[in-house]
Amino acid sequence: MVKLAEWRGKEIFRKYGVPLPPGRVARSPAEAEQWVRDGSVPLPCVIKAQVLAGGRGKGGAVRFANTPEEVRAAAEAILALEFKGERVREVLLEGKLAIGRELYVAITLDRSARVPLLLTSSQGGVEIETVEDSAIVRQPIHPFPGLAGYEKRRASQSLGLTGAASKALSLLLDALWKAFNAEDAELVEINPLAVVGEGLVALDAKVIIEDDAAFRHPEYSEIRDDRTPLEEIAREKEIAFVQLDGNIGVIANGAGLTMATLDVLMEFGGHPGVFLDLGGTDDPAKVSEAFLLMAQARPRAVFLNIFGGVTRCDTVATGLVQAMGQIPPAERFPLVARIRGNNEVEGIEILRKAGITALSSLKESAQSVVAAAQGPPPAGGRA
Amino acid sequence: MVKLAEWRGKEIFRKYGVPLPPGRVARSPAEAEQWVRDGSVPLPCVIKAQVLAGGRGKGGAVRFANTPEEVRAAAEAILALEFKGERVREVLLEGKLAIGRELYVAITLDRSARVPLLLTSSQGGVEIETVEDSAIVRQPIHPFPGLAGYEKRRASQSLGLTGAASKALSLLLDALWKAFNAEDAELVEINPLAVVGEGLVALDAKVIIEDDAAFRHPEYSEIRDDRTPLEEIAREKEIAFVQLDGNIGVIANGAGLTMATLDVLMEFGGHPGVFLDLGGTDDPAKVSEAFLLMAQARPRAVFLNIFGGVTRCDTVATGLVQAMGQIPPAERFPLVARIRGNNEVEGIEILRKAGITALSSLKESAQSVVAAAQGPPPAGGRA
Amino acid sequence: MSVLVDVDTRVVVQGITGHQGSGHTLQMKLFGTKVVAGVTPGRAGTQVEGVPVFDSVQEAVDRTGANASCIFVPAPFAKDALLEAVDAGIRLVVIVTEHIPFHDMLIMYHYAKERGTRIVGPNCPGVASPGKAKVGIIPNVVFRPGRVGVISRSGTLTYEIVNGIRENGLGQSTCIGLGGDPVVGTSFVDALPWFENDPDTDLLVLVGEIGGTAEEDAAEYIRQHFTKPVVAYIAGRAAPAGKRMGHAGAIISRGKGTAQSKQAALEAAGARVGRFPFEIPDLVSEVLRERGRR
């Protein structure tokens, strides 16, 4: 899941022909000022922080300016922000337009019907989650013939567009449909889509690219995301690793089992801090690597939950013991292991020899790790 | 049907990534010499007349050259040719390659199965019509998912390609498939496709673009074709008009009826010289226009065969009479009309008043027009 | 019984407000067809020849129970019109429009087929069953109810032949004009089984032309499965190779698609093949007489 910042989403929109306001990206106040001085961005203009979090308008991350000096000052202020935990690295400058109505258009996936879904609403400019279902028109688009003319006409109708504006929508939807498919997007969203005179202009851009199609899109591999630094490392190592708010690290094999382990911990009063799914790996080196990554998250305690089905418990245990030896004593943490399945006895023995207690009951082991996490804190900080 | 000359076909191939020999088009001997002097085309090279007719090799329209002087001389000779009735306007210069085997690859339409058809044969370099059916591998390609990897592997197998050459074929077939669809082609053909080292190179290019998709491809509207000048005019006026070898012009409404009229004429010893299908037109002005075009073909006699079903016989007759008045006396020709169907009586009456005899029997009218065509020739030449 | 259309056929005309659409709506109604709706985007609420116009096929279906469509919209929009009809659940679509790119038709054909919608055409006169319904543009005057089935690739030539059958005192069960394009929704081979199974058809007239191998395919089907007598005519004996004769599909290319090959195949399959169009009505009468059906 690669969430693109507004300006990157708009670069994609431009490539496929979605109409945009005149705009430029700036990485410094001086650059921002230059874009208006050289006429690249007309005045008055809007200056927007390029962050992934929503709610920029209310958070002071969007400002307006009428003169080059105001542009510089606004850019300076925004570039100094840390917005909902994200440092602002770029601002997008765009000429202000005489906006009529604000609409909503998006293409996403309908998982149940297994088709792309075109969403339109005449209530644009607000978070779509706050719009009533009845005010959103949903049209499934069959992937084979693709977006049909009659579907675009229905979209026009739903948005109350006629004449030239309806034709503009038709072209815009074609562009959006192409972008959705050619860029392997999960979501392409324009909110608001502004009616400007007889035309349409995308005032914002939300584009999410699918991770699994990365082999077709090397151009997205370098784009920063809302992943944490550790999640970023995990991604490069192809480990399913998610940082959460708690302090107990969970390693399990299989996404379902890892999720279930978090659930059990929560039920017994624990606070999961890391979700780490080993997947189907058998390889002690890989297990070891995953475990060292976990250590970097500085958990108060770690819970290893393995069901050896396709994988073998003993190889997982071997990797684990190898990794434990590499963790500096100051960074060590209590470890509770629960191992079931293939070569369970051998796995438990390997852990026992390394001084790690392994239980076979999920309930007991969960209770035990929750107790451990409530003990004295380790040398470092929280997970 | 827009048949593209080799160099235009290769421009399309280049656009989609089909590998080609280094080459340039020249419209004069001096230009040809320049392309080798400035290194655009390496020596030795081949110089090929850019005509639509086949059999260039045997017809002296393909020559080889080792020096810039030889290139100039060859280009001069070829540009002076009239090849099977076509004036040579361009030559294509291409560097000679160390060619291994010569293969055949094409994508065309399977009308019965309503799918594109991938044709491959290891017997390239000869006219495909002369290759035995058993030496051609035909694979239907479903238009929806498009060309699949396993189909490309089968193509590789059929051509005896392995390793790097097989990978090259896979990329080449993807390019060809894209070209076939994106350019609305009826045929994309590479014959021969040469094995050069571990790679593949398209030595020739045959591309036919579909007429009906012209609204998507204005870029082809200016391309000369193997149409006659009158056929070219007819095309612009959207009249179905075909020049044939005989001397009797046939105007009818509907392609099937027009063809059947030619057939009947032939059976009675006539030689059709023009096929003109009025289609479903009702409009006297359009009929008149078509008739004047017919006159330009200088037929010895003209046979008008109308069945008024959707159209009305009287409006057709009106258009005809209008047109006859505009033909200079020296260019007039005997006209036999056979009219049946809607408002048949009115139509016959209109013609009678203008001095044209209309019969209702197809047989009698055909015999009558054949006799008329065998009479004294009109002022001008043949149809 | 009849083929493709019957008294329950309820037609929506796509492109009803155009010249062709409105004129043929009237003709279909005069034929006795239940034309229940028209569609032209932006013209909802109006009427054409007493037929209510809607903005979309779905509305037309919802409001009028239309189950067949006749498409007159211009070629660049025909693909969309077909997709709309299929998605609205229409089961029979006759496409009169000509000059639809065959690349579009490939998509249209497979999309419709996979959803169980039958296309007739494009570039075709449509389907008519005298006394029941007509979807398309075949002139009403050539028909009278009877027991001769007709399948044809051409328009006017077929009208002439059908008219000749009428003038000979016979009538037609159902007449289908397949259209002259290289890619058609319904081919001879698709339509033959319907006539084989139609108790109202005694004899079949097959009107073919040069180009492709549809007639050869038909001959093979007739040889193996078709038990009723067949009278055939093939247009284009005088056509040279490599030239398109009016119809996009009427071209002899790469040695395939000659009239000779088609005639020979049909004769070998037991069909009576006429040399002239005007022979066909007489051949029909003759064959029926031989079989004692007349």
Place this chain on the structure above:
Amino acid sequence: MSVLVDVDTRVVVQGITGHQGSGHTLQMKLFGTKVVAGVTPGRAGTQVEGVPVFDSVQEAVDRTGANASCIFVPAPFAKDALLEAVDAGIRLVVIVTEHIPFHDMLIMYHYAKERGTRIVGPNCPGVASPGKAKVGIIPNVVFRPGRVGVISRSGTLTYEIVNGIRENGLGQSTCIGLGGDPVVGTSFVDALPWFENDPDTDLLVLVGEIGGTAEEDAAEYIRQHFTKPVVAYIAGRAAPAGKRMGHAGAIISRGKGTAQSKQAALEAAGARVGRFPFEIPDLVSEVLRERGRR
């Protein structure tokens, strides 16, 4: 009888020469499955675990009568492998491969569906019916023949639950792992009717997880059509919104796909929903006892 696979299932393994392909070929054979062929282009003529390898699925089908496929090829080639299997007439395709772009899966899903081929997966453990056949990678040791059906979106969690059922002295009729991707060939709603109609299944275990509305759709189906008892577990109560929890499909986005919503829907449909995975085998025993089936 059983669901999807039975003693007539003849498996071709696509990507048989890879590490996963060869290892699981052996496991499927040990389960008792008729693994009749493998496919790896360029490796025809070799054998893997005694199974002959072919260059193409068509050859494998022609030579061995294979009617089901198990795909292990890497994600970038999975679409092609599926098209090849469908075009060769394979009726059941289990796709083990993970990380297939969902845009590819959209094409694969519709192409297969329109041709009557059933996909299970991708990113799934497959289908197993103890004593009959297994197509996929579910560990053999967790099974024993019995009358509990299982449908699940996860892998290891399911193995654990299935194993627990076995340890409680019960067995399974058929177990299907649907896979954790956003677009899957078979959903709960697709699979529920098979278990409803399977005389060998007395009770169904449904293992869901956060993301999408597949469990809510299933609950609706169960409420309306499913007459057998259902025991369910939903993983991901502790998962925050907006994060993908291992599976590409396991994400709460835009307020949709929470465990709470799924649990509530299933409970309202009459299912017994366990809070912990280890409760499920006991709930199964309990429900069967109540129903007098044990």
